Amino acid sequence: MSLHTGLDQIHAPDLPRFSAGGILWRSFWMTVVNFIGFVGFALVIAVPVTILVWIVSQFLNLPDDVQVEFSDGRIVSRPDQTLAFVGFAFVSLVLVLLIQAAVAYRVFRALGGYRVGFGAALAHSFAVLIHLLELAVVASIVFGALGWLVYSETSWLLAQGQFGVAAFFGTLLVFVLLYIAVGCSVVFPAIVIEQIGPIAAILRSWRLTRGHRWQIFVMLVLFALIEWAISHLFTIRIGLELVGPAVAVLLNVPLSFFGTVVLASSYYGLVGEKDGATALGRIFA
Numbered sequence: 001m002s003l004h005t006g007l008d009q010i011h012a013p014d015l016p017r018f019s020a021g022g023i024l025w026r027s028f029w030m031t032v033v034n035f036i037g038f039v040g041f042a043l044v045i046a047v048p049v050t051i052l053v054w055i056v057s058q059f060l061n062l063p064d065d066v067q068v069e070f071s072d073g074r075i076v077s078r079p080d081q082t083l084a085f086v087g088f089a090f091v092s093l094v095l096v097l098l099i100q101a102a103v104a105y106r107v108f109r110a111l112g113g114y115r116v117g118f119g120a121a122l123a124h125s126f127a128v129l130i131h132l133l134e135l136a137v138v139a140s141i142v143f144g145a146l147g148w149l150v151y152s153e154t155s156w157l158l159a160q161g162q163f164g165v166a167a168f169f170g171t172l173l174v175f176v177l178l179y180i181a182v183g184c185s186v187v188f189p190a191i192v193i194e195q196i197g198p199i200a201a202i203l204r205s206w207r208l209t210r211g212h213r214w215q216i217f218v219m220l221v222l223f224a225l226i227e228w229a230i231s232h233l234f235t236i237r238i239g240l241e242l243v244g245p246a247v248a249v250l251l252n253v254p255l256s257f258f259g260t261v262v263l264a265s266s267y268y269g270l271v272g273e274k275d276g277a278t279a280l281g282r283i284f285a
Helices: 020-033 035-059 079-111 118-127 129-159 163-183 187-194 198-208 213-233 243-275 277-284
Strands: none
Touching (some): 020 213, 020 243, 035 079, 035 243, 079 129, 079 187, 118 129, 129 163, 129 187, 129 198, 163 213, 198 243
16 A cells, blocks of 8 residues: 555555545545645635625525524424525535535545646536536435434424333434445445446445445544544634634534545545456546
8 A cells, every 4th residue: 555645646546445444544644735725625616606695695685694493393484584594505515515526536536546636626526516416405305304204203202202212213213324324425425436326326335335334334433533522622612702613614624624535535445345446447547
């Protein structure tokens, strides 16, 4: 295995092998060394769209703090605010997916020993925009439905005084969601790298992760612990209202990049280990 940690110093590809510890360690250093470049992706993609969204919100005279309010398991906020909230959330999700797609593509190509320029990574990110939109729709429907099921059923059981049943139901759903999340953990890099749709990516991820799901689960737990440590143990608490959210954002931006690098590295290792170097050669062609 090559000992490089950056993306611009690549001379030989990494051996395609899945190792949770190795992936986390390598991904950490790749994120640190290339953090400025990743921030560049975020600025180039997010700033123009953010300005456009602000102009549209001012034209429609929407409030700055659009929220959805619930009461007795039903939405009670005004329809225009609800639609605006859903629209802003969808645009934000697409922005995140575009930024992370550029990061994932550059990381995956670098692991194979290929140099990827800033513009090429951005171009590939927009090239898979349609598939990313499909992923956003599918993810929104699935997680929205599951979230609504958890909220409505748990609220109803609690209202009936069935606390034990509600706890069991909630715990069962958590384990089901974790199992699904582990099996679909490399859906995003599959879409970005191979330019396939979300359904095909789900099936591919399910096949690639078979036999490694416990390792992936441990890796996700370790990542969650790292995120918790950075977000809570090292949070700077300052009395000014505007500083707290800014610090939280500054802490979570590198974590989001780190998570994407972990996924791209995992996908590289899984494809190489499951399908062999021939499959990687086909992808890089």
